[in-house]
């Protein structure tokens with residue numbers, strides 16, 4: 221029965237296309253890595269990959285693949301249950317204990333993804349009498365999680381500590397019972413690190429709990445990869461850490477919350493994405509356990525990643541590109557105009573370099589960019605080839 225809904229949606233899609241904002245998924249015909257095989261329908265070709273969250277290069281690590289295979293043989297393919305009915309294997313508790321111990325927290329709870337962890341973490345912990353103070357650049361899943369929670373919402377401009385203090389004062393003046401400051405550890409579009417020492421100082425002054433989403437840091441930043449609390453020297457002062465198993469820690473899937481025992485215990489009782497969604501698949505849990513074990517000891521890979529990041533930043537700056545400065549492996553190459561960002565991405569694609577252009581609404585208008593990400597899976601020769609391709613394409617398009 222035609223209701224007109226499909227026609228209406230077709231119009232919306234046409235508008236997205238007309239605005240130059242339509243996202244097309246390119247196909248990869250093989251595993252994730254420093255180089256990938258790109259499929260274009262006629263065949264496949266190799267490309268250097270500069271846009272994966274595969275910071276330590278663990279996404280196709282042979283020991284992790286083997287651990288996942290062994291896990292599947294010993295524990296089966298799927299659980300066909302949520303955790304509290306019959307979906308908790310020894311593997312799941314082992315992984316939770318390992319995450320908690322790694323991050324120096326009392327306990328941890330797994331979710332299907334960090335998107336679910338962030339969607340589920342706020343609502344059980346805080347009520348209408350409470351306040352959540354959120355950085356304006358926080359990840360979409362934090363924004364959604366806060367929307368699902370009855371606590372009063374306060375927002376501060378990214379990294380603006382005076383604005384944060386104003387909002388803490390406002391929450392106080394409004395009589396908030398508990399206050400929680402929520403921030404990304406690394407802001408993924410710009411690649412900069414949250415000012416955690418200042419945030420913790422303010423939070424302590426105003427009696428607030430700090431929650432850090434460390435998806436773009438756990439495993440590769442800080443001592444032993446313990447993330448931004450370690451990198452910025454505030455370990456032990458962050459009350460709640462959320463993170464993903466879908467980036468540095470093997471790149472499979474799954475998310476978690478690590479926090480105090482009462483927080484984790486209450487989330488097991490009340491977090492809706494935990495209660496009403498399937499358990500992590502055994503091979504995924506087994507692979508993640510191995511990934512964390514490898515990441516903890518991977519000072520060599522972290523050193524390679526940091527070297528690559530410095531080298532790429534230096535040479536791209538010398539070539540005349542405008543980068544956003546920072547100390548993470550997220551290195552945005554600013555183009556400003558959305559169409560030119562897409563042209564540069566296409567020119568790089570033609571030169572065997574796989575990148576993604578980011579433009580409005582993901583970043584502000586006139587802040588379009590190519591967001592590059594370094595990986596320990598890349599060789600220096602591959603990075604050199606990528607820089608040459610950038611230089612060649614940038615000159616051809618008049619960007620440098």
Ligand SMILES: *Cc1c(COP(=O)(O)O)cnc(C)c1O
Nearest residue numbers: 333334335359435464466474475
């Ligand atoms: C990637 C990311 C998420 C989502 O993680 P998934 O496990 O992929 O759902 C949440 N927050 C931040 C900051 C992220 O970068």
